[in-house]
Amino acid sequence: MFIFLLQTLLASLTPPWRWRNLIKQIHFIGMRSLFVIALTSIFAGMVLALQGFYTLSRFGSEALLGPAVALSMIRELGPVLSGLMITGRAGSAMAAELGIMRIREQIDALEVMGVPPIHFLAVPRFLAGIIVLPLLTSIFDVIGILGGYLVAVQLLGLSSGTYFGGIEAAVAMHDIHTGLIKALCFGIVITWVCSFKGYFARRGAEGVSHATTSAVVLSSVLILVSDYFLTAIML
Amino acid sequence: MAPPPSPDHPSPQLLGQRFLKAGCITQPQLDDALAAQSSPLSTGPDNLIGRILVRLGYLSPPQLRACLVELFTEECRYYRDHPPSSPPILAMRNVEKRLDGRMVLNGIDLEIPRHCITAIIGVSGGGKSVTLKHLIGLMRPDRGQISIDGENLQSLSAKKLQAVRRRFSLLFQGGALFDSLNVYDNVAFPLRETTPIPEHEIRPRVLQALSEVNLAGMDAKFPDELSGGMSKRVALARALVTQPEVILLDEPTAGLDPIIENSIHHLICDTFMRTKTTMVIISHAVPAIFHWCHHVIVLHQGKVRASGPALAVWESSDPVIRQFIHGELDGPIRVL
Ligand SMILES: Nc1ncnc2c1ncn2[C@@H]1O[C@H](COP(=O)(O)OP(=O)(O)OP(=O)(O)O)[C@@H](O)[C@H]1O
Ligand SMILES: [Mg+2]
Numbered sequence: 378m379f380i381f382l383l384q385t386l387l388a389s390l391t392p393p394w395r396w397r398n399l400i401k402q403i404h405f406i407g408m409r410s411l412f413v414i415a416l417t418s419i420f421a422g423m424v425l426a427l428q429g430f431y432t433l434s435r436f437g438s439e440a441l442l443g444p445a446v447a448l449s450m451i452r453e454l455g456p457v458l459s460g461l462m463i464t465g466r467a468g469s470a471m472a473a474e475l476g477i478m479r480i481r482e483q484i485d486a487l488e489v490m491g492v493p494p495i496h497f498l499a500v501p502r503f504l505a506g507i508i509v510l511p512l513l514t515s516i517f518d519v520i521g522i523l524g525g526y527l528v529a530v531q532l533l534g535l536s537s538g539t540y541f542g543g544i545e546a547a548v549a550m551h552d553i554h555t556g557l558i559k560a561l562c563f564g565i566v567i568t569w570v571c572s573f574k575g576y577f578a579r580r581g582a583e584g585v586s587h588a589t590t591s592a593v594v595l596s597s598v599l600i601l602v603s604d605y606f607l608t609a610i611m612l
Numbered sequence: 613m614a615p616p617p618s619p620d621h622p623s624p625q626l627l628g629q630r631f632l633k634a635g636c637i638t639q640p641q642l643d644d645a646l647a648a649q650s651s652p653l654s655t656g657p658d659n660l661i662g663r664i665l666v667r668l669g670y671l672s673p674p675q676l677r678a679c680l681v682e683l684f685t686e687e688c689r690y691y692r693d694h695p696p697s698s699p700p701i702l703a704m705r706n707v708e709k710r711l712d713g714r715m716v717l718n719g720i721d722l723e724i725p726r727h728c729i730t731a732i733i734g735v736s737g738g739g740k741s742v743t744l745k746h747l748i749g750l751m752r753p754d755r756g757q758i759s760i761d762g763e764n765l766q767s768l769s770a771k772k773l774q775a776v777r778r779r780f781s782l783l784f785q786g787g788a789l790f791d792s793l794n795v796y797d798n799v800a801f802p803l804r805e806t807t808p809i810p811e812h813e814i815r816p817r818v819l820q821a822l823s824e825v826n827l828a829g830m831d832a833k834f835p836d837e838l839s840g841g842m843s844k845r846v847a848l849a850r851a852l853v854t855q856p857e858v859i860l861l862d863e864p865t866a867g868l869d870p871i872i873e874n875s876i877h878h879l880i881c882d883t884f885m886r887t888k889t890t891m892v893i894i895s896h897a898v899p900a901i902f903h904w905c906h907h908v909i910v911l912h913q914g915k916v917r918a919s920g921p922a923l924a925v926w927e928s929s930d931p932v933i934r935q936f937i938h939g940e941l942d943g944p945i946r947v948l
Contacts, residue, residue, distance in 0.1 A: 481786065482788040483789075483791075485745075485788065486784060486790075488777070490801075490802045491774045491778035492805045492806060
């Protein structure tokens with residue numbers, strides 16, 4: 378599995394560059410996930426504001442609601458939830474697509490034609506993951522904070538100055554970097570695990586479904602595990 | 613009748629000349645056909661000399677086929693009496709492969725002669741497709757050696773192997789078309805990805821390849837909209853379009869009606885006569901395939917049972933081979 382990652386990394390650095398494939402994958406992973414990301418992020422932000430308000434009001438510090446929402450969004454929930462959603466939406470499809478190509482001998486056909494399949498199939502997905510995840514995460518963060526605003530200001534009556542002023546004062550560049558680096562790592566994890574599982578799928582339809590399931594499970598677990606270590610390193 | 617020129621020296625006009633020598637056509641007719649072939653107007657489909665002769669009305673399709681068969685039989689006879697002197701392009705030495713605990717290849721020794729059509733026949737499940745995959749390095753043998761052009765396949769670096777493979781093309785038994793691409797893009801794929809040919813030259817080649825397999829006008833369809841036989845023919849077009857040095861075909865005629873089967877054999881023969889491309893064909897079209905190849909290899913129980921000129925194998929007295937050729941139920945091969 379690590380060999381596969383190394384091969385993909387190596388192949389990403391060698392021409393020819395397949396721009397069309399890359400753009401197709403960015404479209405597939407990014408554009409087509411926008412709606413899901415928007416939907417999850419707005420509700421994540423709303424529930425965060427609700428819970429935060431409830432907790433903070435016990436200590437009389439409702440004014441900290443903005444920073445609480447924004448920081449948990451930017452540092453944790455944004456990258457992790459986007460990662461999990463993309464795994465479910467694009468990662469599973471990636472594993473299934475490559476798995477079908479494998480069992481129908483299409484990957485063998487590429488190899489026989491002298492087109493390196495890793496270069497042709499894995500690299501565009503890998504690069505697209507690296508590019509798209511930080512972007513989707515930023516969108517997730519922004520919409521999530523707006524969701525928090527809806528609940529905090531419109532519903533619970535916090536002043537919008539308190540909400541946004543608190544965010545502006547509390548969020549540092551470092552927090553944003555942390556979130557984006559996490560997103561980048563999750564992009565690598567998702568495309569790596571899902572391509573790998575699909576690429577080495579075995580034995581018919583059952584093999585493909587097995588590959589898809591285990592790709593989603595492994596990728597989700599790896600996201601949470603690596604999230605812990607990334608947090609520990611970058612805190 | 614004069615023996616055919618050495619197969620080692622292909623010439624594009626060979627086929628027409630040989631039609632002439634065989635008395636199928638006259639000199640003025642050949643001149644007409646060659647002029648039509650080289651005229652810039654005929655760059656499109658149906659540019660094969662045989663088809664041009666048919667189009668000009670000098671030969672009827674059955675006559676053309678009869679001529680081709682006759683020329684081919686003559687070549688086979690020549691092949692039987694004059695074993696090729698050049699070293700084989702592909703060779704397997706004592707190759708063994710175990711799959712799922714079953715010995716599928718059990719010490720295969722074979723040689724694929726250059727500039728010839730070789731047929732591999734044998735019972736279903738006998739390891740023919742597995743053998744073909746070994747020849748091109750898709751599967752690694754447990755033991756034994758495979759050489760391409762005298763070079764040991766296992767010791768080639770990835771880069772060299774890739775270069776070698778671009779001289780080959782393989783038609784998979786299942787077709788292996790890319791289902792995200794339409795028919796046109798599937799056939800154009802190897803040209804776009806492995807050659808520097810510009811797009812405006814790819815187009816006529818792809819259209820010609822499609823019309824040669826009787827699929828003109830199907831270029832916008834997707835693989836899941838095709839019948840089994842149609843996708844097979846698209847895959848065949850994809851294998852032929854790059855004009856490789858060696859073509860490996862895994863059952864090019866399986867699942868086709870007898871008319872199309874015949875036209876595919878005709879196409880293969882015609883392609884061979886024009887280009888002298890080395891071809892390996894796995895086929896169940898026994899006995900028809902014996903008319904369409906020089907060399908036959910019979911696989912039986914993971915071993916090469918017989919390997920030799922088609923005419924010699926045809927006359928073999930080995931009971932296994934006799935049973936296989938005639939499709940009898942009684943005999944050394946247990947069916948039930
Ligand atoms: N990838 C594989 N894994 C395990 N066993 C395999 C694999 N491929 C083929 N086999 C086994 O190897 C044997 C030979 O298969 P192969 O496909 O070469 O047969 P074949 O001679 O091409 O038959 P057919 O004429 O029906 O195509 C079969 O018994 C098959 O079960
Ligand atoms: Mg087979």
